Every structure is written in structure tokens, then in C-alpha cells.
Amino acid sequence: MQSVEPDSVASLELQRTTCARIPTPEGSFRLCHYTNTLDNKEHLALVMGDVVGGEAILVRVHSECMTGDVFGSLRCDCGEQLHAAMRAIAAAGRGVILYLRQEGRGIGLGAKLRAYNLQDEGYDTVDANLVLGHQADEREYWAAAGILADLNVQSIRLLTNNPAKIEHLRELGIRVVERVPVESSVHAENAAYLETKVRRMRHLLQLPAVAPPTLDGAYLLSELAQKVESVRDRARVYSAERGLPFVTISYAQSLDGSIAAATGKPLTLSGRTAMTVTHALRAVHDAILVGVGTVIADDPRLTVRLVAGPDPQPVVLDSQLRLPPNAQVLNHPRGAWIAATVPLHGAPAPGATMLKVAADRAQRVDLVDLLRVLAGHGIRSVMVEGGRQVLSSFIEQRLANFAVVTIAPRFVGGLQAMSIPPRNGSGPALPHLANVEYVPAGADLMVWGDVEWAA
Ligand SMILES: NC(=O)c1ccc[n+]([C@@H]2O[C@H](COP(=O)([O-])OP(=O)(O)OC[C@H]3O[C@@H](n4cnc5c(N)ncnc54)[C@H](OP(=O)(O)O)[C@@H]3O)[C@@H](O)[C@H]2O)c1
Structure with missing residues (x-):
């Protein structure tokens, strides 16, 4: 205008x-x-x-x-x-x-609705406008x-x-x-x-100190807050006893087990409430970890935006340094940590820190060595948020302690959550969840539990 x-x-x-x-x-x-x-x-x-x-x-x-x-x-x-x-x-x-x-702080109704869709993917009202090429307020x-x-x-x-x-x-x-x-x-x-x-x-509003993650259904706010806090407490005890970070795996899947569209294109599965709970969980972990495949596919920011709380340290598994130089995670306020197995020649961006980690048999990041390196940097808990290969590695290598899976009530026919080959009666058994809780979150269902293996 x-x-x-x-x-x-x-x-x-x-x-x-x-x-x-x-x-x-x-x-x-x-x-x-x-x-x-x-x-x-x-x-x-x-x-x-x-x-x-x-x-x-x-x-x-x-x-x-x-x-x-x-x-x-x-x-x-x-x-x-x-x-x-x-x-x-x-x-x-x-x-x-x-x-x-x-309309829409001057950007018009059509653009405002597009901004709403971006907000449902986790952008706030300011960033959504900026991503669309508008100013925050026109x-x-x-x-x-x-x-x-x-x-x-x-x-x-x-x-x-x-x-x-x-x-x-x-x-x-x-x-x-x-x-x-x-x-x-x-x-x-x-x-x-x-x-x-x-x-x-700069709006002058008296808001509650923490924008509360509110659950629909039977769970009261205080119960949810307690549940989230208990993850933090358990992580502290676990890391003090074992000297390694407590690992929570967290992802959203459709009813048919898809975590992304068949094309690998980003797909928003969780609704606002489940995303808010996920952000509350992020805030009680010291680090948040994804594979480079997720960064390439989704370009996530890995911040806590939907609740008030500290951003966990972002960690990207990137053995061969394939991370795009313009990845949003490189602009993370805490600076991204890049876990690589190849020799390191400086960081890919100002503020990024390279973690040299041993290679596993597939020449990828050795996860046990990575957890040791993270513990050495004071990390007591890690929230692993994907994608498919990274989640599979943590499960197959028995490195996950806790799981939070959001199930969205839709069928997608896309990329399956895990790439674990069929067992056919051989190979080590896969885990189950113990102490399971079913947390209704808007239209979604969140399943929480301890990852346990048969003896
Ligand atoms: N619905 C959800 O909750 C959710 C969450 C996250 C992602 N996703 C989806 O998941 C898809 C990405 O999954 P993805 O399997 O392609 O990528 P990914 O699991 O994010 O990353 C895999 C890459 O990580 C690197 N890596 C290093 N060490 C590893 C190890 N020990 N184990 C496994 N990977 C290791 C490997 O690349 P190098 O060998 O180059 O290091 C590997 O190719 C995207 O479509 C995304 O949308 C969905």
C-alpha cells in the first residue's frame, strides 16, 4: 500500500x-x-x-x-x-x-489464510507473514x-x-x-x-506467565504440566546414574503409520494442541536431535514457540556434511551442533559447532559415541524428532528410553515411520511401551510410554 x-x-x-x-x-x-x-x-x-x-x-x-x-x-x-x-x-x-x-494486518484475506496454514506448521504470526514475503504489519x-x-x-x-x-x-x-x-x-x-x-x-497485554499447553478431554492442565515435568525429573535421574543422556523419541504419524507424504514432502500431521504439548516436551529436554534427511526435507527450526520455555540445543546427524548452507536450523539462537564423521574443516555457518563423532559400520554417526559426546557437553536429555532412519536407528540400537507418538486421525499412504526390516521370527525382538498413557490432544491421540524390551 x-x-x-x-x-x-x-x-x-x-x-x-x-x-x-x-x-x-x-x-x-x-x-x-x-x-x-x-x-x-x-x-x-x-x-x-x-x-x-x-x-x-x-x-x-x-x-x-x-x-x-x-x-x-x-x-x-x-x-x-x-x-x-x-x-x-x-x-x-x-x-x-x-x-x-x-484485512490481516494489511496483507489481505487470501494471504492471511495462507499465513494461518503456516502457523499450523509452527510459524508464529510474525514469521508466517515474513515467509510469505509480507511485512509483519502493513x-x-x-x-x-x-x-x-x-x-x-x-x-x-x-x-x-x-x-x-x-x-x-x-x-x-x-x-x-x-x-x-x-x-x-x-x-x-x-x-x-x-x-x-x-x-x-510490543503489545501491552497481561498474559499468564506461561501460555499454557491446554489439553482437551479428561486431562487437566496441571496434570499435563506434571506429566511433562516428570519427564525432566526422570531424565535427570537417568543421566546421573548412567552418565548418558535420557532419550525420548517423538514423532507424529497417520493411522496408517505415515510420517510424511509419499513424495517425502513435508506434511503437517499434528494439530495445534498436540504441537503445543510437543513444544512443552521440547522445553524440558536439553537437546533436540534430527537427521540431515529431515533438515533437507522439512527445514525445521527446532525451537520452542508455542509455550514459554527454553529452546533445547539443536543437534543434526550429518555424517557427510550434506546440510544445506541456508538451513533454518543454522540460524537457531543457540547455534546448531552438527554431528559428523568426516574430517571437519570449520563450521558450515557462523554459530554452528561441529561435533566429531566415530562412524558406525555403515559410516554413519555412531549413536553411542554421539551420546557420550553430548554427555561430555553437559546434555542430560535428548528429544529425537526424526526422521525415519534416525528413529529406526534409535529403536534398533535400543537407545530410546521414552516415546511420545502423536496419532493423527487420517490415512496418508506415505513414508512409514520406521525402516526396520521385517523380523521373520529372527533377529532381536523390538520393544513395546510400558506404563502407557493415552493423552487426547484436540483431534489427535498422543501415546506416551517407557520403551521396554523383552528380557
Ligand atoms: N511426522 C514426523 O513426526 C516427522 C518428524 C521428522 C521427520 N519426518 C519426515 O521424515 C523424513 C526424513 O526421514 P529420513 O529417513 O529421510 O531422514 P532422517 O532420518 O532425518 O535422516 C537420515 C540421515 O541421517 C544421517 N545419519 C547419520 N547417522 C545416522 C544414524 N546413526 N542413523 C540414521 N541416520 C543417520 C544419514 O545421513 P548421512 O549418512 O549423510 O549422515 C541419514 O541419511 C522427511 O520426509 C520428514 O518429513 C517426519
């Missing part, structure tokens, strides 16, 4: 065309319709009482959010904020809601300034949690004399979104 300098607001030919009475459950408003020559969109003002010439008028500058405002989507707090603003204005007896037609407020001038509102008390909005409006010459907060309710669907607004967009 073309940007507008403060002194050119008046020349936008912003025209009020008509106003009409709009009775709502919150009270009776007048809706005024505006046209303009800059973006040709129909910006609106929902006005209650006499505001003309008024000082300290209660104003909400609301950008259109069709999903939240019209359909009541729980992904954001827009609809809730809109109605809270209408109630506040009704209580004050007068005020204005400026309804600006800049909104502009020249129409707000124009409409307030048309209504002859002298100064405003702004209903907002967003300090950047106040700054923009002041730059456009609007006298904001007070910020009036609009609190939103926090729940499983919007917790990560609100937390991102606070952390990355």
Missing part, C-alpha cells in the same frame, strides 16, 4: 457518503460510509452520541478481520476486541469505532486521521494494546491523550498468537 505523509491526509478526497442508524446489542450507533481516491476501499465509522468538536473521545481504530469479526474465529482476539470496544463506548455514552478495510492509518478530521474530533482516548498504533496516529497529527487497554481472554487457540503479539509486537 502506498504510504501517506501527514500533510497530505487532507488531500485524499476522503468523502463521507452517507450515515445510517445501526441498532446493536451493545447500543444504537450510526454507521458512516466513506470513499476515498487512494485505495478505493469503503472505510467506515461506527459512531455513538455527539462527538463533533469533542475532546478525549473514546475511539477504537479497528482493522477489518473477517475471520474474527464476522465468523468469530478463536485464532485471534479481533472480534472480542471489537465488541469490547462497542460496549466501552456504549458505557461512555459516546465514541467512535473506525473500521478500516485492511497497516496504515491515514484513513483514520481523515475520518476523525471529518468528524471534527479534537482529541481521543484510544482503545488499544498496541503502542505502535498510538505512534502512527500521533505522527498523523491525531492527539491521543490516553490509552485505554482492551484485555482479551486467553485460551488454547489464541495463547501463542497473543504471546507473539506481546513478545514481538
